[in-house]
Amino acid sequence: MILTRCPVCAVELPPLTAKQCSRCKTRYCGPECQKTHWEGGHDKLCKKIRKGGGAEQYNANKKYAEAVSIAAEACAEDTKGQTCYICTQALHWKTKEGLVRGCSCRGTAGFAHVSCLAEQAKILVAEADENNLDQKDLSSRYLRWDECGLCEQRYHGVVACALGWACWKTYLSRPERDWARQSASRQLGAGLFHAKRYEDALLVYEAELSMIMRNREPLEQVLITQNNLASTYQVLGREQEALPMLRAVCYGTIMLKDGQHERNAAAANNYASSLLNLERFEEAKELLRKTMPVAQHFLGNCNEITLYLRWSYAQSLRCADCSTLDDLREAVTILEETGSNFRRVLGGAHPRMAELERALRQSRAALHARESNVESFQNVVAAMTRGSA
Numbered sequence: 001m002i003l004t005r006c007p008v009c010a011v012e013l014p015p016l017t018a019k020q021c022s023r024c025k026t027r028y029c030g031p032e033c034q035k036t037h038w039e040g041g042h043d044k045l046c047k048k049i050r051k052g053g054g055a056e057q058y059n060a061n062k063k064y065a066e067a068v069s070i071a072a073e074a075c076a077e078d079t080k081g082q083t084c085y086i087c088t089q090a091l092h093w094k095t096k097e098g099l100v101r102g103c104s105c106r107g108t109a110g111f112a113h114v115s116c117l118a119e120q121a122k123i124l125v126a127e128a129d130e131n132n133l134d135q136k137d138l139s140s141r142y143l144r145w146d147e148c149g150l151c152e153q154r155y156h157g158v159v160a161c162a163l164g165w166a167c168w169k170t171y172l173s174r175p176e177r178d179w180a181r182q183s184a185s186r187q188l189g190a191g192l193f194h195a196k197r198y199e200d201a202l203l204v205y206e207a208e209l210s211m212i213m214r215n216r217e218p219l220e221q222v223l224i225t226q227n228n229l230a231s232t233y234q235v236l237g238r239e240q241e242a243l244p245m246l247r248a249v250c251y252g253t254i255m256l257k258d259g260q261h262e263r264n265a266a267a268a269n270n271y272a273s274s275l276l277n278l279e280r281f282e283e284a285k286e287l288l289r290k291t292m293p294v295a296q297h298f299l300g301n302c303n304e305i306t307l308y309l310r311w312s313y314a315q316s317l318r319c320a321d322c323s324t325l326d327d328l329r330e331a332v333t334i335l336e337e338t339g340s341n342f343r344r345v346l347g348g349a350h351p352r353m354a355e356l357e358r359a360l361r362q363s364r365a366a367l368h369a370r371e372s373n374v375e376s377f378q379n380v381v382a383a384m385t386r387g388s389a
Helices: 031-051 055-074 114-130 135-145 157-171 179-194 198-214 219-235 239-256 261-277 281-299 304-319 325-346 353-388
Strands: none
Touching: 031 055, 055 114, 055 157, 114 135, 114 157, 135 157, 135 179, 157 179, 179 198, 179 219, 198 219, 219 239, 219 261, 239 261, 261 281, 261 304, 281 304, 304 325, 304 353, 325 353
């Protein structure tokens, strides 16, 4: 359930035993709130919600429509005069929505309607289900909810948020233990996170972790959700809550020993980021020195996670109290290389490109200041030497 709080008093609801409207399945903390809600206008909405598939489905449909509108508006300038590469129309024939593009496609490629992207992903997953394809093929088809079919890069920003709601509204009616429903919950959380709706993402991840623990899902699923939850704690400034969870995820993924190098590298980078945020630079540097070469070996220098690891390592070099002149030079070199690869792989419009460029400017400034101090010191020593002579 993504609707995790009572609509009247906002208290957190129990996952299985909450009081609910017999008609539309809206949940409450108790009969008093249910009565208050009915008298406050729910009686007029109840029938509409029931026809919309029940409270959860009605909410998802409504949020999806809002997210599509926001995404199309945000992309309006970039998509002007273009057509959808799937249906070849500028306006969607049914919903009349505008176009979006939230990947690294360049030129005239990659423009689409969220509805077309969602329908494409839905069809691919349904075909895989019907043909009983193995987990590998099923997962590759499910990636269409998350990645562009042209450039194969992840969607980001408000486009990812709209697709997250599209995915959730498609599979939410399935049983809790159904793989597609669980994946859709995670997809929604990621989409909200990409759109910087962090409080909403937190609710989704907390509900997901509660469900996973309740159903005793495998450790891998627990670790993935804990990692997402901890990352959300971080951006909300709750770093002390995030750190122990990220540490557990980092070493827990290594213990799985299943060869999932990208996931292991991502967990290490998230743990390192938390250490950096808490100004524990030496610990971060030590961790990254161990994990960065492994990621480069198995994933390559241009993999997204490798780029983030190198970025974090450069930050640890620059910010450490005992950083040397050579450390600062290495930090600048790493960020220059990483920035070039980041722009080439993920595109200059990626929301984190500006952050990386700012980190490079800060490292260059720190290097220039240190070099100036060294030069001044050398000049003073030289002057003293000449004077004594």
